[in-house]
Each structure stands twice: as structure tokens, then as C-alpha cells.
Amino acid sequence: MDLLRLAVSGGGEGAGKSDVFFRLPGLGLEVTSIVTTTWAIMAIVLVLCWLGTRNLGRVPRTRGQALLELAVDGLRAFFAPIVGEENARRFLPLLGSLFIFILLANYSGLLPGAGHIRGLKAPTSNWGVTAGLAAVVFFSVQYSGIRKRGLRYFKHMVDPWYLSPLLLPLGVIEEFVRPFALSLRLVANIFGGEIVVLALLMAIPWFLPIVPLALELIFGGIQAFIFTFLTAIYLSTAVAEEH
Amino acid sequence: MEFSTNELIWAIINFVVFFALLRLFLYRPVLKLLDARREEIRNNLAQAETARQEAEAARAEYERQAVKARDEAQAVISRAQATADKTKDELLSQAQKQSQEMIERAQKAITSEKDRALNEIRQEIADLAVMAASKVVERSLDVEQHREMVNDLVKKMPGSAGKAN
Numbered sequence: 001m002d003l004l005r006l007a008v009s010g011g012g013e014g015a016g017k018s019d020v021f022f023r024l025p026g027l028g029l030e031v032t033s034i035v036t037t038t039w040a041i042m043a044i045v046l047v048l049c050w051l052g053t054r055n056l057g058r059v060p061r062t063r064g065q066a067l068l069e070l071a072v073d074g075l076r077a078f079f080a081p082i083v084g085e086e087n088a089r090r091f092l093p094l095l096g097s098l099f100i101f102i103l104l105a106n107y108s109g110l111l112p113g114a115g116h117i118r119g120l121k122a123p124t125s126n127w128g129v130t131a132g133l134a135a136v137v138f139f140s141v142q143y144s145g146i147r148k149r150g151l152r153y154f155k156h157m158v159d160p161w162y163l164s165p166l167l168l169p170l171g172v173i174e175e176f177v178r179p180f181a182l183s184l185r186l187v188a189n190i191f192g193g194e195i196v197v198l199a200l201l202m203a204i205p206w207f208l209p210i211v212p213l214a215l216e217l218i219f220g221g222i223q224a225f226i227f228t229f230l231t232a233i234y235l236s237t238a239v240a241e242e243h
Numbered sequence: 244m245e246f247s248t249n250e251l252i253w254a255i256i257n258f259v260v261f262f263a264l265l266r267l268f269l270y271r272p273v274l275k276l277l278d279a280r281r282e283e284i285r286n287n288l289a290q291a292e293t294a295r296q297e298a299e300a301a302r303a304e305y306e307r308q309a310v311k312a313r314d315e316a317q318a319v320i321s322r323a324q325a326t327a328d329k330t331k332d333e334l335l336s337q338a339q340k341q342s343q344e345m346i347e348r349a350q351k352a353i354t355s356e357k358d359r360a361l362n363e364i365r366q367e368i369a370d371l372a373v374m375a376a377s378k379v380v381e382r383s384l385d386v387e388q389h390r391e392m393v394n395d396l397v398k399k400m401p402g403s404a405g406k407a408n
Contacts, residue, residue, distance in 0.1 A: 029249060029252060029253060030249050031253075032249070032250070032253075034250055034253070035250070035253045035257070038253070038254070038257045039257070042257060042260070042261045042264075045261070045265070046261070046264050046265070046268060049265060049268040049269040050268050052269075053268055053269060053272045053273060056272055056273070056276050058276065058279065058280060058283070068269065068273055069273055069276070069277065072269065072270060072273040072274065072277070073273075073277055076274075089274070092270060092274070093262065093265065093266040093270040093271075094262060096265070096269075096270065097258070097261055097262040097265045097266075098258075100265070101258060101261055123250075123254070125244075126245050126246070126247065126250045127244055127245060127246040128245070128246050128247045128248065128249065128250030128251040128253075128254065129250050129251070129253075129254040130254075131246070131251050131254070132250065132251040132252065132253070132254025132255040132258065133254055133258060135251070135255055136255060136258050136259065136262075187244060188244070191244045
């Protein structure tokens with residue numbers, strides 16, 4: 001049970017400040033295990049991308065290029081039916097980056113010792129991180145909507161003008177509830193998943209922890225997918241012209 | 244489950260950096276490449292279609308010419324056949340005519356030669372007969388009797404006096 005309590009408390013008792021590696025002078029930002037894990041994920045992905053696209057040929061020369069082409073085209077083809085061909089292309093960098101980022105952040109929690117050794121902690125198990133991602137989504141949606149449609153983007157909040165006293169607050173609230181729900185859904189699932197895995201591991205410690213790990217693999221994938229999928233829908237609604 | 248503003252700010256910074264760098268190192272080059280490849284494939288397909296149509300047209304033209312050539316060759320052959328038939332008929336009739344003439348000439352020559360030979364033989368026989376007769380009678384007949392005898396003899400010979408038998 002100690003292990004479970006450990007997990008629920010989020011990485012050790014009194015973890016609060018002991019997790020800080022160093023503080024950025026002036027900004028007051030602290031580099032924690034979550035930040036270092038995020039940096040490691042970013043570094044790995046970016047280095048792989050840099051290596052894979054360093055020497056692109058019209059005919060794929062390397063396995064890396066073929067794999068990256070497959071990933072990019074696969075993501076594009078995946079989002080195309082949701083947001084349309086044109087939007088899929090325009091939003092691919094944002095949606096694809098979100099998906100890769102969240103997926104790997106979720107999976108980093110599956111590494112041995114994640115959450116218990118210094119410097120390694122699943123970023124998406126912290127609400128602050130998912131809230132940050134949701135904030136990015138929020139601003140991206142607003143920016144895309146206003147950029148594409150100008151002031152007409154806000155029209156749906158005041159459309160039958162006589163209902164606007166009711167619709168305007170509702171519309172504004174909705175815009176903020178969406179990212180809030182997005183962030184909470186992700187963090188709760190990943191956090192919950194970690195606890196479930198931990199509980200299963202404690203219940204059957206003598207089995208290979210393959211079943212709970214496989215479960216967590218599925219959770220992580222599904223949550224990354226849902227977050228990105230909903231973002232795609234918000235974006236496409238924001239830029240869609242009303243009929 | 245924790246919430247810290249520190250992680251929130253870091254997440255925004257980190258994600259924006261991640262997004263920008265991925266765009267630079269992944270999406271932009273790969274999408275550009277995929278577009279270029281799509282464009283190239285489209286162009287190649289269009290070119291292939293054009294080439295196919297041209298080849299089709301060339302084939303049709305070739306077939307048309309082949310048919311034309313065959314017809315012309317047929318016409319030439321027919322003409323040659325007709326000419327050959329005509330020439331053959333002409334030559335045949337000419338040859339028949341010539342051979343007929345040759346046969347007639349030969350028959351005439353044979354006839355005259357036979358008459359001449361018969362006359363000579365007659366003369367010869369008369370002389371021989373006189374000689375034989377004089378030997379038999381052991382004496383010379385006088386010339387008048389002689390001639391009379393021979394002439395009688397000749398008259399008694401069958402087919403005499405230029406009448407060919």
C-alpha cells in the first residue's frame with residue numbers, strides 16, 4: 001500500500017520542492033523531473049527527425065526517410081476525413097506535434113522507475129502540463145478562427161441578436177470549458193492509468209507485468225488520440241464557414 | 244494529481260519550441276517532398292497518357308498505310324497477271340500460226356522432192372531396162388525401136404507421167 005500512496009502523492013512524500021533540479025534565474029521557473037523528461041522526449045524526436053530529413057531524396061534513400069514520410073503522410077491521411085483535406089494539411093504540424101508529444105509523454109510513464117527516480121516522470125501525469133497543452137490548443141483555435149473568418153468568427157455567439165444576452169456568456173464559457181475538459185480528461189486518465197497499473201502490479205507481483213503495461217500502452221495511445229482528435233474538431237469548427 | 248503553474252508555463256514553452264522545430268525539421272521538408280512527388284507522378288501519368296495516345300495514333304496510321312500498301316500490291320499483281328495472260332495468249336497463237344506455216348512449207352517441199360525423185364527413178368529404170376534388155380537379147384536394137392519399147396514400158400508403169408501415186 002505504501003507504493004500506492006507513493007503514486008497518489010505524485011512521486012514520493014514531500015516531493016513538492018525536492019524534485020527541483022535548478023531554478024532559472026530571473027524568471028523563477030523551476031526545472032523539475034517533468035521538465036527534464038519533456039526535454040528528453042523533445043531531444044529524441046527532434047534528433048530522429050533531423051537525421052531522417054537531413055538528406056531527403058525524391059526516391060526514399062534511407063529507411064528513416066521512408067518511416068518519416070509514412071508518419072507525416074499517415075497523420076495527414078488520418079486527420080483528412082475529420083477536418084477535410086485542406087485543413088488537414090494546414091493543421092498537420094500542430095495536430096501531429098500534439099499527438100507525438102502527448103503519446104510519448106504518456107509512454108514515458110511506462111519506463112521502469114518513472115515517477116520514482118529523479119529526472120524521469122510522465123509529463124502528462126501533471127495537470128499543469130495538460131493545462132499548458134490545452135492553453136496552446138485554446139489560443140490556436142481562437143487564432144485560426146479569427147484569422148480565417150475575422151469578426152464573423154464570433155458571430156455564432158450573437159447570432160439571433162435577441163438571444164445574444166444568453167448566447168454570449170454561454171459561448172464564452174464554452175470556449176474556456178473545452179480546453180479545461182481537454183486537460184482534465186488527459187491528466188485524469190493518465191494519472192488513473194498509472195494507479196491502476198500500480199495496483200495491478202501490487203496485486204500480482206509474481207507475474208510478468210505485461211498485462212498492466214499493455215493496458216497502459218492502450219490507455220496512452222487512446223488518450224493521445226482523443227486529445228488530438230478533439231483539437232482537430234475544434235479547429236475545423238473554428239475555420240468552417242457557416243451555411 | 245498535481246497542478247503547478249510552473250509545469251504549465253514550461254509545457255507551453257516546451258510545446259511551442261517542439262512544434263516550431265518539428266515544423267522546420269519534419270513537416271515542412273517532408274510535405275514539400277510529398278507534394279513534389281505527387282506533382283511528378285501526376286505529370287508522368289499525364290505524359291504517359293499522351294505518349295499512349297500518340298502511339299495509338301501512330302499505330303492506326305501504320306495500319307492504314309499497311310492496308311493501302313496491300314491493296315496497291317494486289318492491284319500491281321492483278322495487272323501483271325493480266326498482262327502475262329495476254330502475252331501468253333499472243334505468243335501461243337503466234338507460235339501456232341508459225342508452226343502451221345512451217346508444216347505446210349515442209350509438206351510442199353516433201354511433195355516436190357518426191358516428184359523429182361520419182362522422175363529420176365523413172366529415167367534410171369528406163370536406162371537400166373534398156374541395158375538389161377540389150378544384154379538379154381544380146382543385140383542392139385535400133386534407136387527407133389528402142390525408144391518405142393521404153394516408152395511402152397514406162398506407160399505400163401503405175402503412176403506414170405508425173406502422176407504421183
